[in-house]
Amino acid sequence: MTEWVSSPKMADRHPEWMDILCTSLRSETWSDTLNPIVQKILNNVQLEEEDGVALFNEPNLFELGKLALFHKQAMFGEKAYFNSNVHINQTNICVLACRFCAFRRGPKADDAYALTIENYLEELAKFSPYVNEVHSVGGLHPEWTVEHYCQLFQRIRSEHPHISIKALTAVEVKHLAQLSNLSIKETLVQLKNAGLTSLPGGGAEILDDEVRAVICNGKESSQEYIDIHQSAHEIGLPSNCTMLFGTIESTLQRVQHMLKLRDLASQTHGFQCFVPYPFLPDSTRLPMAQLSTGQEILRVIAVSRILLDSIPHIKAYRMNIGDELAELALQFGADDIDGTVQQESIMHLAGSTAPLSHDLKQLSKLVKSAGCVPVKRNTIYTEFEAYVPPEPIKRLPMA
Numbered sequence: 001m002t003e004w005v006s007s008p009k010m011a012d013r014h015p016e017w018m019d020i021l022c023t024s025l026r027s028e029t030w031s032d033t034l035n036p037i038v039q040k041i042l043n044n045v046q047l048e049e050e051d052g053v054a055l056f057n058e059p060n061l062f063e064l065g066k067l068a069l070f071h072k073q074a075m076f077g078e079k080a081y082f083n084s085n086v087h088i089n090q091t092n093i094c095v096l097a098c099r100f101c102a103f104r105r106g107p108k109a110d111d112a113y114a115l116t117i118e119n120y121l122e123e124l125a126k127f128s129p130y131v132n133e134v135h136s137v138g139g140l141h142p143e144w145t146v147e148h149y150c151q152l153f154q155r156i157r158s159e160h161p162h163i164s165i166k167a168l169t170a171v172e173v174k175h176l177a178q179l180s181n182l183s184i185k186e187t188l189v190q191l192k193n194a195g196l197t198s199l200p201g202g203g204a205e206i207l208d209d210e211v212r213a214v215i216c217n218g219k220e221s222s223q224e225y226i227d228i229h230q231s232a233h234e235i236g237l238p239s240n241c242t243m244l245f246g247t248i249e250s251t252l253q254r255v256q257h258m259l260k261l262r263d264l265a266s267q268t269h270g271f272q273c274f275v276p277y278p279f280l281p282d283s284t285r286l287p288m289a290q291l292s293t294g295q296e297i298l299r300v301i302a303v304s305r306i307l308l309d310s311i312p313h314i315k316a317y318r319m320n321i322g323d324e325l326a327e328l329a330l331q332f333g334a335d336d337i338d339g340t341v342q343q344e345s346i347m348h349l350a351g352s353t354a355p356l357s358h359d360l361k362q363l364s365k366l367v368k369s370a371g372c373v374p375v376k377r378n379t380i381y382t383e384f385e386a387y388v389p390p391e392p393i394k395r396l397p398m399a
């Protein structure tokens with residue numbers, strides 16, 4: 001099977017993977033509720049809003065999962081991807097106060113912090129021999145302009161040239177542009193020239209301004225999120241995209257969110273990966289949140305895989321959903337489990353108990369136990385390498 005990358009070849013129901021998918025679909029009998037959707041796929045008709053809602057309401061989770069798995073297998077065979085990465089959150093000081101956020105602090109809080117460039121590089125140096133990506137997002141610092149980030153990225157690239165920089169959410173980009181008195185595009189150009197490799201896609205939450213007004217008042221609007229990612233794609237900066245579910249959104253709003261992302265991906269081919277993750281409530285201020293069950297998390301992964309035919313990869317973000325569900329999600333349409341991560345604050349402060357400091361061997365064990373083949377990838381999904389775990393050390397029998 002081809003190593004699919006984020007490219008036009010992947011997008012919009014490319015005949016190569018659609019042929020494989022249709023053969024699989026025809027080999028099964030489908031329930032009355034899923035059959036109309038399967039028929040649309042077989043006839044190369046793109047799924048729409050009502051189909052997305054029907055998928056969410058499908059009573060048989062396992063049949064929904066099978067439909068998603070067929071999509072994943074048509075695109076990637078049995079492969080499942082991960083990388084060696086580390087998360088460094090540069091600051092928790094933020095001028096906003098989103099109600100779902102357990103991470104941000106006001107500048108005067110006892111545990112507020114802002115890593116200087118030297119502090120950041122010291123932190124990165126501890127992990128540098130083991131990783132090829134640093135993932136950095138943080139609060140909206142009231143003073144750091146684009147110049148601060150350009151200096152940081154230049155230093156990372158010159159001192160750790162093997163490390164890709166996946167950094168800054170859309171709202172961070174907007175904030176930097178405003179503080180620096182630059183357009184969004186000029187901000188992104190400067191960051192890219194300084195070494196930024198891709199945008200991680202965080203901050204999409206739910207792309208509906210009524211929901212945003214409640215859960216993240218003051219953040220970028222839905223359209224601004226789309227526009228910022230479009231600008232990134234236009235200058236050759238790929239990005240991921242996300243969805244935070246289980247707060248106050250409806251099923252329809254989830255579907256509309258996905259379709260907005262699918263439409264932009266069809267236009268720019270710049271989204272590499274969709275990362276849906278459920279709201280975690282600890283230390284947040286959203287008592288009215290619905291919260292998500294395990295079956296709902298698997299359902300969201302499955303629906304994403306089926307609906308988002310122009311976004312190549314679907315990530316089971318184990319930092320949020322934990323290793324056990326991430327493993328199951330590989331059977332429900334996900335093809336990626338992120339990376340080694342090493343350290344993480346944002347999800348853990350909100351209640352995640354996902355283990356940290358996983359090495360590649362443990363990740364490959366997780367992938368294999370889901371029946372998949374472990375493949376290491378780079379940040380932008382252009383380099384792949386089958387992961388073969390090292391042989392266990394054989395101990396000599398005691399004399």
Ligand code: SF4
Binds near residue numbers: 094096104
């Ligand atoms: S989600 Fe981001 S922008 Fe919102 S309060 Fe938290 S750190 Fe600030």
